[in-house]
Amino acid sequence: MTIGAISVDAVSKRFRLERNRPSSLKEAILRMGRTRDTDEFWVLQDINLDIGAGSFFGLIGHNGSGKSTLLRLMAGIHRPTLGSVEATGRLSALLELGTGFHPDLTGRENVYLNGAMLGIARRQMTASMNDIIEFSGIGDFVDEPVKIYSSGMYVRLGFAVAVNVEPDILLIDEVMAVGDEEFQRRCLKHMDMLRDNGTTIVLVSHNTDLMTECHQVGWLDHGRLLKVGAPDDVVSAYLANVDATDNTLNTRNI
Amino acid sequence: MPSLSPSVRKSITLIYHFAERESKSRYKRSVLGWFWSFLNPLVTVGVYWFVFGAIYGAAPPETSNHNAESFGLYLFTGLIIWTLFTGMVDGSMEWLSSVSDLRKKIYFPTETALLGGAASNLVQSSLEVVVLLVIMAALSNIGWTLVFLPVAMALALGFGLGLGFIVSVLNARYRDVKYLVGIVLNVAFFAVPIVYTPELIKRDDLPVPEIARILVEWNPVSLFIEISRDAVYFLQVPLWNRFLAALAWSVATFSIGWVFFRRQSMSISEEP
Structure with a gap:
């Protein structure tokens, strides 16, 4: 694989939430034999994504749609439950x-x-x-x-x-919002420079203006990749969806 | 290092980093600095020598040249190996928990934290060995069998780190594991002939059950200690069957621990 490329192949990620999980060995032994109270949920389901070396990729989606988890999988922090993630080259992540x-x-x-x-x-x-x-x-x-x-x-x-x-790869998860305006601008300028030098950048952000600068944008919704494509298309589809949800809420309120 | 793969090189850089951090933090805020690393084992040996040698009058085992027949030196030799072993087991849990938060935010091979800590511990033990060897040289109790001392240390390190790999992962999951390990090690200290000689437990007039004798004689840490005493104190070649048993214990434990750790350590980032 080319250095800087990221390949996400049929990836699903399951998290287990165990209620009353034994936190000590004593508890674990005392509770032996009893069935465990586990909740499973799939944070990501069947994600296929190829990000070419040197491209600037944006990820949008509502809170809890799995954006951060996808970045963590790319960074190698978590291992996918199904499928495989490959990212070659020096990977730097701001998660x-x-x-x-x-x-x-x-x-x-x-x-x-x-x-x-x-x-x-x-x-x-x-x-x-x-x-x-x-x-x-x-x-x-x-x-x-x-x-x-x-x-x-x-x-x-x-x-x-x-x-x-x-x-070679830079993963950024909506962290710049914390810095002040001046620092944010400096970050953006630097990111432009890195992009021009051929660094692959994957950015998670709710800032739709920023998304329009990407080469490609992916929209995650409830753990599924709904749409990947040109920034304008994907962002407007996402915003239309947000508006639709908003309207239903408003209707209910009346 | 052009011939090494990038991931191996990365691991080596990290191991070095963790080793350095561990060594620095150990005596960072103390005026006397590394002096403590000499003082601590010397005081320990002094206390044990006083209690078991002076008060209980334990006689030092005879050596062929009679140059260094001191219960204190006999103790010291065993204690160096014991400290190395327990340092690996106790340390592993600490080393892993000190990086577990970090591991949730950035990927790095977690085993490097344990290997780095182990390296730092080995340096510490080597300093103690230097003190021991200086004393032995002053008493002209030096011979070629000394080559078995680093071997004994390597075996103790492998065994201790192998156990450390396992208990550190368990400790990340169940937080009371470290207390349990502490208790077990306290008991184990007396199951190993450090403050007494193995001959003591073999005496027929003592009411020691056979199983306890076998346990004391053939438990891995006893084996490592006996080999180190052969090397430094008695200046004789270790018994080959003892040596093979020690080697088997160390290699097997390290391998099992390593495989277990590699399998389980990815899930550390998902621990709450």
């Missing part, structure tokens, strides 16, 4: 606040740790350290433990690392 940060370590140590997780040697990370600190704009806080950071600082540093490690 939620404080992505991959260890609260007790300082910002600088976390940058090294993140680098190590991407397979980048300490030497190389030292070389790009100044860029990262400058981009994040967190200044001297870089030598403080990240647990004292504000949520904005978390995201800034996380984003600074993710985009400065020359990723």
